[in-house]
Amino acid sequence: MLSETEALAAQVKLLLDQTWSPERLALAAPVIHRVRRNLAALPALGDVHPAVAYNMGKDAAQS
Amino acid sequence: MSLTELTVTALAAALRARQASVPEVIEAYLARIAAVDPPINSFITVAADSARAAARAAQAELDGGHDRGPLHGVPIGLKDLIETAGIRTTGGSKILADHVPTEDAVVVARLKAAGAIVIGKTNTHEFAFGPTTDNPHTGRTRNPWNLECIPGGSSGGSGAAVAARLAPAALGTDTGGSIRVPAALCGTVGYKPSYGLSSRRGVFSLAWSTDTVGPLTRSVADAALITRAMAGYDAEDPGSWPGAHPDLTPPRAGRLDGVRVGIPQPLGQTPLHPEVGEAIERAIVTLQQLGATVEDVEIPATATAFDVWTTIVFSEAATYHERWLKERPQDYGPDVLYKLDVGQMLLATEYLKAQQHRAVLVAQCRAALQRCTVLLTPTTTAPAPRFNQDTVQTTAGPRTTRDALLAFPCPFNLCGFPALSLPCGLSSEGLPLAVHLVGGPMGDDALLRVAAALESALSPLPAPTHTPQT
Numbered sequence: 001m002l003s004e005t006e007a008l009a010a011q012v013k014l015l016l017d018q019t020w021s022p023e024r025l026a027l028a029a030p031v032i033h034r035v036r037r038n039l040a041a042l043p044a045l046g047d048v049h050p051a052v053a054y055n056m057g058k059d060a061a062q063s
Numbered sequence: 064m065s066l067t068e069l070t071v072t073a074l075a076a077a078l079r080a081r082q083a084s085v086p087e088v089i090e091a092y093l094a095r096i097a098a099v100d101p102p103i104n105s106f107i108t109v110a111a112d113s114a115r116a117a118a119r120a121a122q123a124e125l126d127g128g129h130d131r132g133p134l135h136g137v138p139i140g141l142k143d144l145i146e147t148a149g150i151r152t153t154g155g156s157k158i159l160a161d162h163v164p165t166e167d168a169v170v171v172a173r174l175k176a177a178g179a180i181v182i183g184k185t186n187t188h189e190f191a192f193g194p195t196t197d198n199p200h201t202g203r204t205r206n207p208w209n210l211e212c213i214p215g216g217s218s219g220g221s222g223a224a225v226a227a228r229l230a231p232a233a234l235g236t237d238t239g240g241s242i243r244v245p246a247a248l249c250g251t252v253g254y255k256p257s258y259g260l261s262s263r264r265g266v267f268s269l270a271w272s273t274d275t276v277g278p279l280t281r282s283v284a285d286a287a288l289i290t291r292a293m294a295g296y297d298a299e300d301p302g303s304w305p306g307a308h309p310d311l312t313p314p315r316a317g318r319l320d321g322v323r324v325g326i327p328q329p330l331g332q333t334p335l336h337p338e339v340g341e342a343i344e345r346a347i348v349t350l351q352q353l354g355a356t357v358e359d360v361e362i363p364a365t366a367t368a369f370d371v372w373t374t375i376v377f378s379e380a381a382t383y384h385e386r387w388l389k390e391r392p393q394d395y396g397p398d399v400l401y402k403l404d405v406g407q408m409l410l411a412t413e414y415l416k417a418q419q420h421r422a423v424l425v426a427q428c429r430a431a432l433q434r435c436t437v438l439l440t441p442t443t444t445a446p447a448p449r450f451n452q453d454t455v456q457t458t459a460g461p462r463t464t465r466d467a468l469l470a471f472p473c474p475f476n477l478c479g480f481p482a483l484s485l486p487c488g489l490s491s492e493g494l495p496l497a498v499h500l501v502g503g504p505m506g507d508d509a510l511l512r513v514a515a516a517l518e519s520a521l522s523p524l525p526a527p528t529h530t531p532q533t
Contacts, residue, residue: 010407011408024392024400024401024404025404026404027397027401027404028401028402028408029402031373031401031402031405032405032408032409034370035370035373035374035377035409035413036291036396036409036413037314038367038370038412039370039371039374039416039417042367042370042371042420044283044416045416045419045420045423048419048422048423049419049422050352050415050418050419050421050422051272051419051422051477053422
């Protein structure tokens with residue numbers, strides 16, 4: 001099994017190609033780990049429809 | 064009479080009473096910027112020539128009987144994220160250091176049509192992606208109350224400029240608190256209108272689903288005046304609100320009988336710097352003395368809103384910046400590049416899960432604001448931190464500076480609801496403290512009314528100590 005950092009490094013290599021550097025990963029890794037862990041801890045919401053990015057003002061106004 | 068001490072409302076009255084001319088106003092501000100701004104660094108570009116030309120034209124119109132309204136002849140600063148025809152617009156970046164737009168952003172065109180005069184472009188955290196305005200490309204903006212402290216961000220130049228009397232008002236943008244945080248730390252009013260009221264066309268995006276343009280001013284009435292002038296449906300901004308707009312007439316301060324103020328929980332239990340907590344308690348007592356009732360309201364989703372906001376905003380920002388990230392990653396400052404990298408690494412499923420939880424938060428906030436007229440929190444957990452200060456002190460120990468600055472504002476960007484930061488005193492170190500009010504869906508009118516009443520009952524802040532009179 002890959003460690004959390006190894007898994008992230010694999011993803012970064014796929015994503016950033018030649019521009020990837022260990023320094024960039026080192027800066028981003030703590031934040032992505034924290035956000036990912038916290039998101040994973042949130043309950044799965046199944047059929048709850050995601051908010052729609054372009055519709056927030058309309059959605060907010062339609063109470 | 065010191066022209067640079069006047070609010071927008073007072074300046075408009077002085078111009079109409081012929082107590083000053085528009086060119087005199089512009090010259091007073093240009094002189095003050097030259098004298099006071101160098102250590103503060105609130106402006107990236109001072110538009111002296113175009114402001115002088117606009118002032119002469121504005122005065123000629125007034126002399127000829129053509130009055131464009133209360134902003135006629137009033138100078139305004141613009142965050143350098145907002146495009147201005149013929150005036151460099153950098154986004155606080157190296158990437159756009161030489162970018163000179165050919166058109167004004169819609170909000171700029173509307174303010175100019177109302178008679179406002181662009182006096183300059185204010186500093187910002189690089190591409191608005193951070194709360195400190197400690198910018199490696201354009202220099203750090205310093206807080207006029209203490210030059211060792213951050214002004215907040217990302218609209219830190221606008222906050223510092225208004226506080227230091229370098230402009231009577233300035234525009235900022237708010238994606239997670241970027242108007243309200245600098246307003247709080249610099250002691251100005253900062254108003255994030257409802258999402259969709261002000262067009263973002265011609266404004267660099269940070270995150271499409273939360274970006275909002277709004278004013279930083281020295282009074283609630285001024286914030287309403289400026290927003291009323293620039294608001295309006297724009298068919299070319301997909302987030303623009305096509306329905307009826309709330310009444311943005313500057314409200315009169317009055318009693319608040321019948322107003323219900325909600326303290327959102329568990330957000331309201333967030334540990335605070337002790338002096339912030341005391342200031343908020345005083346604001347609550349003041350609201351009660353004005354006739355409002357104050358009660359707790361449950362909004363459980365606020366507990367996880369910060370991670371939801373981070374996921375959505377970082378993902379959207381990385382998408383907006385995709386081309387430059389591939390072609391010019393070396394041209395970003397390190398603190399912005401790592402956040403964009405985080406955004407690139409988040410998964411589509413994580414973005415959508417965050418949007419699901421956002422929908423839950425919106426529903427809970429809407430329910431709370433059907434019971435309450437406004438919600439109340441502090442704007443920030445602590446007064447302005449020093450540069451490079453990683454944590455701030457609270458009654459429960461240290462908290463990271465980023466969390467301390469964004470935890471209260473960002474949930475209400477996810478909702479799109481209007482929100483306003485209002486000064487409510489000074490700390491023992493002489494730093495501004497601020498209360499944060501949130502209105503219901505398109506409830507800007509009620510929000511402004513409560514804010515104006517509270518403002519009138521609180522003592523106004525003096526001018527910042529580090530801004531000599533000129």
